[in-house]
Amino acid sequence: MSDAAATLKSLPQSGGFNNSPLAQWVKANLFPNWWSTVITLVLTYFILKFLFGALSWSLFNAVWSIEGTDTEVCRELKGIGACWALIAEKHRFILFGTYPFQEHWRPALLIVVFLVLYGLSTVRALWNYWLGVVWAAGLLSIGILMWGGVFGLRFVEQERWGGLPITLMLATFGIALAFPLGILLALGRRSDMPAIKAICVAYIELIRGVPLISLLFMASVMLPLFLPEGLTIDKLLRAQIAIILFAAAYLAEVVRGGLQAIPKGQYEAADALGLSYWKKTGFIVLPQALKIVIPPLVNTFIGLFKDTSLVLIIGIYDLLNAAKTSTIEPKWQGFSIEAYVFVSIIYFVFCFAMSKYSQKIEAELSHTHKH
Amino acid sequence: MSATATAADSRPMIELRNVNKWYGEFHVLRDINLTVERGQKIVVCGPSGSGKSTMIRCINRLEEHQQGHIIVEGTELTGDLRNIDTVRREVGMVFQQFNLFPHLTVLENLTLAPIWVRKMPKKEAEEMAMYFLGRVKIPEQVHKYPGQLSGGQQQRVAIARSLCMKPKIMLFDEPTSALDPEMVKEVLDVMIELAREGMTMVCVTHEMGFARAVADSVIFMDKGEIVESAPPTEFFANPKSDRTKLFLSQILGH
Numbered sequence: 328m329s330d331a332a333a334t335l336k337s338l339p340q341s342g343g344f345n346n347s348p349l350a351q352w353v354k355a356n357l358f359p360n361w362w363s364t365v366i367t368l369v370l371t372y373f374i375l376k377f378l379f380g381a382l383s384w385s386l387f388n389a390v391w392s393i394e395g396t397d398t399e400v401c402r403e404l405k406g407i408g409a410c411w412a413l414i415a416e417k418h419r420f421i422l423f424g425t426y427p428f429q430e431h432w433r434p435a436l437l438i439v440v441f442l443v444l445y446g447l448s449t450v451r452a453l454w455n456y457w458l459g460v461v462w463a464a465g466l467l468s469i470g471i472l473m474w475g476g477v478f479g480l481r482f483v484e485q486e487r488w489g490g491l492p493i494t495l496m497l498a499t500f501g502i503a504l505a506f507p508l509g510i511l512l513a514l515g516r517r518s519d520m521p522a523i524k525a526i527c528v529a530y531i532e533l534i535r536g537v538p539l540i541s542l543l544f545m546a547s548v549m550l551p552l553f554l555p556e557g558l559t560i561d562k563l564l565r566a567q568i569a570i571i572l573f574a575a576a577y578l579a580e581v582v583r584g585g586l587q588a589i590p591k592g593q594y595e596a597a598d599a600l601g602l603s604y605w606k607k608t609g610f611i612v613l614p615q616a617l618k619i620v621i622p623p624l625v626n627t628f629i630g631l632f633k634d635t636s637l638v639l640i641i642g643i644y645d646l647l648n649a650a651k652t653s654t655i656e657p658k659w660q661g662f663s664i665e666a667y668v669f670v671s672i673i674y675f676v677f678c679f680a681m682s683k684y685s686q687k688i689e690a691e692l693s694h695t696h697k698h
Numbered sequence: 699m700s701a702t703a704t705a706a707d708s709r710p711m712i713e714l715r716n717v718n719k720w721y722g723e724f725h726v727l728r729d730i731n732l733t734v735e736r737g738q739k740i741v742v743c744g745p746s747g748s749g750k751s752t753m754i755r756c757i758n759r760l761e762e763h764q765q766g767h768i769i770v771e772g773t774e775l776t777g778d779l780r781n782i783d784t785v786r787r788e789v790g791m792v793f794q795q796f797n798l799f800p801h802l803t804v805l806e807n808l809t810l811a812p813i814w815v816r817k818m819p820k821k822e823a824e825e826m827a828m829y830f831l832g833r834v835k836i837p838e839q840v841h842k843y844p845g846q847l848s849g850g851q852q853q854r855v856a857i858a859r860s861l862c863m864k865p866k867i868m869l870f871d872e873p874t875s876a877l878d879p880e881m882v883k884e885v886l887d888v889m890i891e892l893a894r895e896g897m898t899m900v901c902v903t904h905e906m907g908f909a910r911a912v913a914d915s916v917i918f919m920d921k922g923e924i925v926e927s928a929p930p931t932e933f934f935a936n937p938k939s940d941r942t943k944l945f946l947s948q949i950l951g952h
């Protein structure tokens with residue numbers, strides 16, 4: 328304390344480092360007066376304490392492996408050091424669920440295929456029909472990889488799928504299908520045709536008014552009741568449908584926000600040139616509207632990505648559920664924090680990548696469309 | 699054949715007969731009658747709120763009229779969407795606020811409608827765009843975005859955009875009102891040139907110099923009515939109604 332006070336006093340008079348921009352910034356923002364100084368010091372104390380605690384738990388005191396099947400070492404250090412031995416042993420179960428062990432290369436390859444598809448999709452030079460072809464090929468290979476039954480691949484029934492591939496599938500198809508549906512709903516909500524408008528408003532309000540969990544329950548329990556006798560659609564597909572329907576309602580409102588920001592003159596100019604409704608919408612209105620709502624759009628995409636974890640309540644083994652299940656075995660009981668930290672990092676990597684990409688694309692678009 | 703051709707040539711380009719329009723209770727157009735012959739240039743003036751924009755926007759159905767008939771090049775504007783499409787292909791419009799598409803380059807602004815409405819091959823559309831950009835004297839701006847241009851340049855791009863649709867009629871709604879004074883002339887020069895080439899034009903404007911130079915007829919509107927209509931020399935020298943005199947004294951006074 329007294330050291331800091333002394334430094335503070337000496338700041339204005341002395342030259343050298345104390346007059347450097349950094350020192351001036353520190354003084355102006357962290358130590359401008361006595362009470363800010365107190366707050367800064369107190370906060371610094373807690374931040375350092377927390378950081379040190381986190382580092383000791385996760386690194387310095389952590390157990391990285393165990394001998395045989397004995398988790399006693401971990402139990403002795405419980406609360407002091409993390410038991411990463413759990414991850415060392417269970418990471419394949421967390422990542423791939425109950426998929427047959429010898430066939431793990433297939434879901435692993437699927438993850439790679441997804442990552443390649445995401446990567447290609449971010450390259451603007453490829454934004455033409457080729458991207459559609461690549462995605463179609465990618466999806467086909469994903470289906471073949473997961474199900475098998477052809478090319479000498481062993482057939483794996485859907486009940487055994489699990490882990491990260493499930494999360495990626497739910498999120499990718501969720502976004503890819505909910506987004507266009509949301510756009511249509513947003514357009515419908517602004518339609519001149521009363522019936523279409525009413526349907527869209529009712530849909531959006533209805534879906535937004537219920538929690539995703541109840542939709543998932545309904546999809547899993549009630550949907551089969553509406554289907555004709557003999558026709559069944561599996562649990563995963565029902566969950567996927569529920570996620571799409573749910574996300575579309577939110578996306579519709581985000582897109583509507585963008586549509587409202589487009590000046591009337593844009594519609595009139597397009598009309599005066601004789602563009603049809605769909606050409607006007609596709610070439611003039613949507614490109615401008617979507618650009619405006621990139622931040623809330625990506626926000627919703629990120630929300631959707633994480634919301635896929637709710638499928639665990641209808642018994643689907645996505646990444647989070649696999650992590651939860653990995654500690655059910657008696658010897659690993661009590662180490663679920665480690666499992667959750669592990670999958671949190673995976674969720675974070677994907678969500679952070681989305682966030683970064685949205686910032687990049689926003690910057691690119693604001694360059695070219697400078698106003 | 700030749701008989702129908704002459705019939706088509708002699709029929710008016712635009713005909714408004716007893717057109718009435720309301721916004722709710724508000725009677726915005728009252729018994730408008732107007733005939734524009736092929737190649738004629740009409741200047742419309744009048745106080746703000748008198749219904750000038752509403753009237754010309756009815757000609758390409760940006761606004762709907764409730765009574766009377768509007769016939770453009772032989773096609774009557776009704777609820778029939780095909781008729782609206784037909785009319786919009788023949789009629790170009792230039793707005794006060796330019797209304798260029800900010801997310802497209804100048805070239806894309808010009809070629810979008812020719813390619814997607816007129817189904818013109820892209821290369822041909824681009825050549826035509828370059829031709830019209832030359833005509834409005836800004837060929838060098840072709841790859842810029844509208845936001846990078848001055849107001850006068852944007853309005854000239856907007857004119858070129860309309861011309862790329864090869865319209866037979868051009869509507870102008872106060873094309874120079876949003877411009878800084880030093881840019882008004884560059885836009886008017888383009889419009890005068892267009893008029894000299896024989897384009898049929900209806901211009902809402904208070905640029906009386908432009909009216910004197912090119913108009914066949916000047917129309918004065920007030921409170922939704924056409925109060926007076928006369929060739930420019932007569933209109934300025936001998937306005938008949940008091941409302942016209944008052945309006946002229948206000949805009950020409952100083």
Ligand SMILES: Nc1ncnc2c1ncn2[C@@H]1O[C@H](COP(=O)(O)OP(=O)(O)O)[C@@H](O)[C@H]1O
Nearest residue numbers: 721724726744745746747748749750751752753
């Ligand atoms: N969409 C609308 N709804 C209601 N009133 C309108 C609308 N558009 C224009 N008006 C009114 O109609 C009148 C005529 O408008 P306008 O044709 O734009 O006049 P001008 O172009 O001569 O200034 C004005 O009083 C205006 O307030």
Ligand SMILES: [Mg+2]
Nearest residue numbers: 750751752872
């Ligand atoms: Mg007006």
